[in-house]
Amino acid sequence: MTDENKLLQWLQKQREDALEEAIRIYTPYLSTVIYRAAGSSLSKEDTEEIAADVFLSLWKNADRIDPGKGTLRSYLAGAARNQAYKRLREKKEEISLEEIGTETIEAIPEERSDQSLWEAVAELGEEDAEIFIRFYRYGQPLKEIARMMGMKLSTVKTRLFRGKEKLKQILTKEDL
DSSP: OOHHHHHHHHHHTTOHHHHHHHHHHHHHHHHHHHHHHHGGGSOHHHHHHHHHHHHHHHHHHGGGOOTTSOOHHHHHHHHHHHHHHHHHHHHTOOOOTTTTTGGGOTTSOTTOOHHHHHHHHHTTOHHHHHHHIIIIITOOOHHHHHHHHTOOHHHHHHHHHHHHHHHHHHHHHHHO
16 A cells, blocks of 8 residues: 555544645645646745645545545645636736737637636636646746646647637637
8 A cells, every 4th residue: 555545544534643744745746736837826825825725625525535536646736726727717817818829719809808718718628728828828838738747749739729719619609
């Protein structure tokens, strides 16, 4: 049995020392995941609050985590990414359409608000939204996105292309 599986079993038994151990082990990792998801858009305090929320969720939901479907580490990473994206949406940052390079999507009306654009990006699904955010918002090179997400470069390019098509449909549907 791996240490991670043992830790998960202890969390499922609601052992407080297991939660303390998880916090000690995974806090630096979660900070990295949150930074990769949100960049410098979130403050240190936001990052710490998101990490705390993730650990609270772990404590409340440990009995629902199936080690056969993934690792504790992957559960925490997914929860942290989702919380970071949620926090970014809540901040309602003003991002110009030019900044994210959507000029290739002709179907987006010019009067569309930046917030509704990001809400539409979130509708693409977690992985596609992550690709869009990494590429258009943070300007990460496609090769780096592929490496960080464990995908082939061609897969990232295809998902980006198909995502643009989906985004056109989502945004034009909202205008009807």
